[in-house]
Amino acid sequence: MPRRLGQHFLKGAGVGALLGVVDPARDEVFLEIGPGEGALTKPLAERAERVVAVELDGRLARRLRATAPANVEVVEGDALKEDLRSLVPPDGRLVGNLPYYVSSPLLRRILDLHDHVRDAHVMLQEEVARRIASPPGSREYGILSILYALWADVDLPLKLPPGAFRPPPRVSSALLRARFREEARAEVADLQAFEVFLKQAFARRRRTLENNLQDSYPNLKEYLRLLNLEGSRRAETLSVVEFVALWRALKAG
Ligand code: SAM
Helix, strand or coil, X not given: CCXXXXXXXXXXXXXXXXHXXXXXXXXXXXEEECCCCCCCHHHHHHHCCEEEEEECXXXXXXXXXXXXXXXXXXXXXXXXXXXXXXXXXXXXXXXXXXXXXXXXXXXXXXXXCCCCEEEEEEEEEHHXXXXXXXXXXXXXXXXXXXXXXXXXXEEEEEEECHHHEECCCCCCEEEEEEEECCCCCCCCCCHHHHHHHHHHHCCCCCCCHHHHHCCCCCCHHHXXXXXXXXXXXXXXXXXXXXXXXXXXXXXXX
């Protein structure tokens, strides 16, 4: 069984559990990332209007195309490069048992669809899923947790042991559910610049906010005081709303 491309296929029980959470409806269009042999794709297609599935492995993509029902469109391509937005209409839904070796960049790409898909259900290595869903103050909290908190309500409704997959991965898995919000928790006009700021704030996790940011922002202390934020706090303790407030103040100042 090829382990390249993060190929760990879901067994029947896991498919049933995952679809129980997703609860597809007849009028919904799904974008699936990494359909593999179609374990999820085919039962999904039975319950939804249409499934568009992006698969990188040409052999698997061709085989799925030959065996899938007519309401499945298989796109042979890299989910990190395809224009995912153009593949499903607005208010579509996203699912995937993600290839774990590229889960972080894929999670970042999925976030770019926050105003296009209604929600995302993605199976991930449990450690990564927990990181995304973790609140401020925990050691797992980081840049992706903040960006997801900005646009989504996130939880982990399902955990699966290695034995739920064929072949079993070395780690446990969890389903991340991101329900995208009508409105962001805070307004970020220039996302790229905000991400650069977050990287600076988290540059050295064990250092204080002041230590990480003072070289880049000479007026930092003044704005921390104005916003009632202690400079001695670490980045991992700030909520997304606090981060956006600080960034906007620094940018304006
Ligand atoms: N959905 C199937 C299942 O649950 O049985 C397969 C899941 S498997 C964990 C991940 C799948 O993603 C594999 O079929 C793999 O070939 C595919 N894949 C890996 N990298 C990819 C990428 N960059 N873009 C699209 N698919 C990718």
